[in-house]
Amino acid sequence: MKITNHTHLLTQIKTVGLVCKPNDTTLMPYVEEIKSALQLQGVALLIEQTSAQMLGYKGVSFEQMCEESDFLISLGGDGSLIALCRKSFAYHKPVLGIYAGQLGFLTDIQTDEIRQFIEELFLGHYRIDIRMMLEISLHVKGKIEKIVAFNDIVLSRSKISHMSTIKAYVDGKLFNSYYGDGLIVSTPTGSTAYNLSAGGPVVYPLTEALILTPICPHSLSQRPLVLPVDFEISFESDGDTVIVIDGQDTYNMNEIERVCVRSAKEGARLIHSLDRDYFDVLKKKLHWGHV
Ligand SMILES: NC(=O)c1ccc[n+]([C@@H]2O[C@H](COP(=O)([O-])OP(=O)(O)OC[C@H]3O[C@@H](n4cnc5c(N)ncnc54)[C@H](O)[C@@H]3O)[C@@H](O)[C@H]2O)c1
Ligand SMILES: Nc1ncnc2c1ncn2[C@@H]1O[C@H](COP(=O)(O)OP(=O)(O)OP(=O)(O)O)[C@@H](O)[C@H]1O
Structure with a gap:
């Protein structure tokens, strides 16, 4: 399935949902800032109940927040x-990350930009990027449990004293055995x-591919591998x-x-400022190109 990298902007915004980082009561002033900036636009804010309880607001269930x-x-x-x-994957709602953490590689709006960015958003000055996600199927005793991943799935040794052995297949055909600390299957994001x-x-991040990288492989010949997005890999x-x-x-x-x-049929929709440039983020947050 072809996944496009950008999607249409929102047509009419009436209600916005909010989830906060757990156990962080210092977020209170930023919630107030978001609430009042949205109020100026005539938009209601629904706060998810765990976050609401933490900060003393009235909350709604996660499901209600996503639906409305x-x-x-x-x-x-x-x-x-x-x-x-x-958690909101099944609801297909765009997500805006406001940065109140340590690195903030993915969350590009700073807390001091909340008011200005919300104003710009209502003028249509933003973009929505579609980030490929992974669909993971765990086969257990004839049953299949499905999970989605945004960054990665890591198959890792469980004991510090032992290597793990992972057999990797494409369409049922063995293509490699990984010996070492494990293997990462990552999205471009x-x-x-x-x-x-x-x-x-x-x-x-807007590339469509599956990235397989061994962790400390005990071999001179194991290298990271980039595979087409329509491959189904099993382990x-x-x-x-x-x-x-x-x-x-x-x-x-x-x-x-x-x-x-495999690649999930739907990607995550991330709301970004029009100014956001991936290489600037790489330079600023991960010191890309610094000598
Ligand atoms: N040795 C390592 O580098 C290592 C070990 C375990 C997990 N992780 C990563 O942590 C991720 C989960 O992130 P978290 O914040 O919930 O855990 P976390 O709090 O343990 O932090 C992991 C760090 O990675 C950063 N990060 C997360 N996703 C990123 C991305 N796509 N690009 C650049 N930086 C990113 C975070 O900002 C944070 O600084 C996992 O998906 C895994 O990739 C990394
Ligand atoms: N809704 C959630 N449910 C479960 N775990 C969560 C949730 N939100 C955050 N976490 C976990 O809480 C921890 C801290 O949260 P978060 O990553 O947002 O802040 P941070 O570590 O300060 O920032 P950064 O990841 O940007 O360095 C992370 O390990 C994250 O996986």
Whole structure:
């Protein structure tokens, strides 16, 4: 399936949803800023109940927020944005990341830009990028559990003292066996996360590809691999391997016979400022090109 890289702008915005980084009460002034900037536009703000409870507001369920909102805001770091994109995947709502974290590679709007960006958004001065996501199928005792990933799925050794062995297949045909600390399957957006630390390539986030990068492979011949977006890759490993999705969900391979990874039919829709330039972000946040 062809996934386009940009999507149409929102036509009419009446309601916006908000989720905050957990356990951070310092976010209160920014929530007030978002609320009043939206009020000026005649737009209602729905705050998800866990975030609302943390800050003393009246909240709504996550599902109600997703159903009733025209777009969603994540107020926090990259992890909060990733969690929101994953949890709201089925609702196909655009997501705006407002940066209140440590690195903020994905969340490009700073807290001191909230008012100005919201004004610009209502003038149509923004873009929505479609970021490829992964659909992961875990095969357990004849049943299939499906999960989505925004950055990556990591198959990692579970014991510090042992290597893991991972067999990798394309369309059922074995194409490699990885021996070492594990393997990362990353989206282009996730290429600047764990994949980068493991020596994988930086891949422009609107590219469509599957990136496979071994972690500390015990071999002179294992290299990162970039595969076409329409490949379905599957993996088998032993009980000494764990699976980690976006650093947020963990499964033990003990109970899993096979893991299949493919591009999800829908991508995440990220709202960005028109000024955002990927290479500027690489330079500013990851010191790209610095000597
Ligand atoms: N050794 C490593 O580099 C390592 C180890 C474990 C997990 N991770 C990454 O952490 C990600 C989860 O992020 P988190 O913020 O929830 O966890 P986290 O709080 O543990 O932080 C991971 C760091 O990676 C940054 N990050 C996350 N996604 C990024 C992206 N697409 N591009 C550039 N930087 C990014 C975050 O801002 C944060 O500084 C996982 O998907 C995985 O890729 C990296
Ligand atoms: N809704 C959520 N559900 C579960 N975990 C979450 C959620 N939001 C954030 N987290 C986790 O909480 C941790 C901190 O959140 P977040 O990444 O947003 O802030 P940060 O670490 O300060 O910023 P950054 O990731 O930009 O450095 C991360 O490990 C993230 O995965």
